[in-house]
Amino acid sequence: MKIATWNINGVKARIDNLRDWLKASNPDIACLQEIKSVDESFPRMEIEELGYHVETHGQKGFNGVALLSKIRPDEVNRGLPGDNLDEQSRFIEGVFSVNGGVVRVVSLYLPNGNPPDDPVKYPYKLAWMERLQHFAEQRLTLEEPLILAGDYNVIPEPHDCHDPRVWAGDALFLPQTRQAFRRFENIGLTDAVRATTDATKLYTFWDYQAGAWQKNNGIRIDHLMLSPEAAIKLRSTAIEKHVRAWEKPSDHVPVIGIFDF
DNA sequence: ATGGTAGGTGACCTA
Numbered sequence: 001m002k003i004a005t006w007n008i009n010g011v012k013a014r015i016d017n018l019r020d021w022l023k024a025s026n027p028d029i030a031c032l033q034e035i036k037s038v039d040e041s042f043p044r045m046e047i048e049e050l051g052y053h054v055e056t057h058g059q060k061g062f063n064g065v066a067l068l069s070k071i072r073p074d075e076v077n078r079g080l081p082g083d084n085l086d087e088q089s090r091f092i093e094g095v096f097s098v099n100g101g102v103v104r105v106v107s108l109y110l111p112n113g114n115p116p117d118d119p120v121k122y123p124y125k126l127a128w129m130e131r132l133q134h135f136a137e138q139r140l141t142l143e144e145p146l147i148l149a150g151d152y153n154v155i156p157e158p159h160d161c162h163d164p165r166v167w168a169g170d171a172l173f174l175p176q177t178r179q180a181f182r183r184f185e186n187i188g189l190t191d192a193v194r195a196t197t198d199a200t201k202l203y204t205f206w207d208y209q210a211g212a213w214q215k216n217n218g219i220r221i222d223h224l225m226l227s228p229e230a231a232i233k234l235r236s237t238a239i240e241k242h243v244r245a246w247e248k249p250s251d252h253v254p255v256i257g258i259f260d261f
Numbered sequence: 262a263t264g265g266t267a268g269g270t271g272a273c274c275t276a
Binding site: 009010012013014034036037060061062063112114153207208209210248251 | 264265266267268269270274275276
């Protein structure tokens with residue numbers, strides 16, 4: 001089973017890219033972030049035509065996540081538990097039946113958090129990470145394959161960016177951010193890409209500005225985090241870097257996990 | 262639209 005995560009930066013602007021990518025990469029489940037669309041205006045038919053079931057958790061203008069899947073989920077949960085007042089659409093979970101078992105797949109868009117001195121933004125990011133940790137801890141007790149896939153807006157380690165000095169004061173790389181991410185690993189989640197390679201200079205995002213792509217000035221912020229039951233079934237990972245060179249690209253590229261289920 | 266770029270919105274906001 002091939003499971004992908006991709007921040008597409010606007011589903012309406014990226015519909016041709018998205019369709020081309022689905023045809024070429026052919027994932028069984030695709031987790032999308034930043035659809036920047038309400039549920040009603042998601043280009044559902046254009047995706048269904050390609051044989052995918054569509055579940056969205058959209059929002060006007062910003063954020064928004066979706067799950068595209070060849071098999072229909074048995075259950076879908078929208079919104080990260082832990083704050084009834086949080087109105088941002090950043091989390092959708094699908095439960096899928098696969099040869100006798102179950103796999104839970106989450107598409108998440110973790111808050112950016114910049115600027116860090118803003119009274120709201122960075123605290124919101126850290127609180128969201130804590131809520132995600134609590135969610136994960138609860139799901140881990142189920143002892144099921146769980147894949148938390150998405151744009152984490154976290155650079156885990158210095159070698160996950162082109163120049164750590166540039167990112168030193170950024171919400172994506174601050175010690176508290178990295179510490180919160182490390183907590184995900186400490187409770188038993190595995191960073192799928194890191195588990196399958198020790199290559200450096202692996203990036204999933206290149207800014208549109210200042211020729212970042214041309215200079216390979218990128219960061220690795222899109223991750224597949226796995227429960228032990230999913231990690232043991234992980235066969236390989238890939239970062240589909242070529243997609244960044246397409247016409248009208250997203251600033252992120254798809255990250256893939258291939259599993260034995 | 263601060264600027265460098267981009268998307269969605271609608272007289273800026275977010276990344």
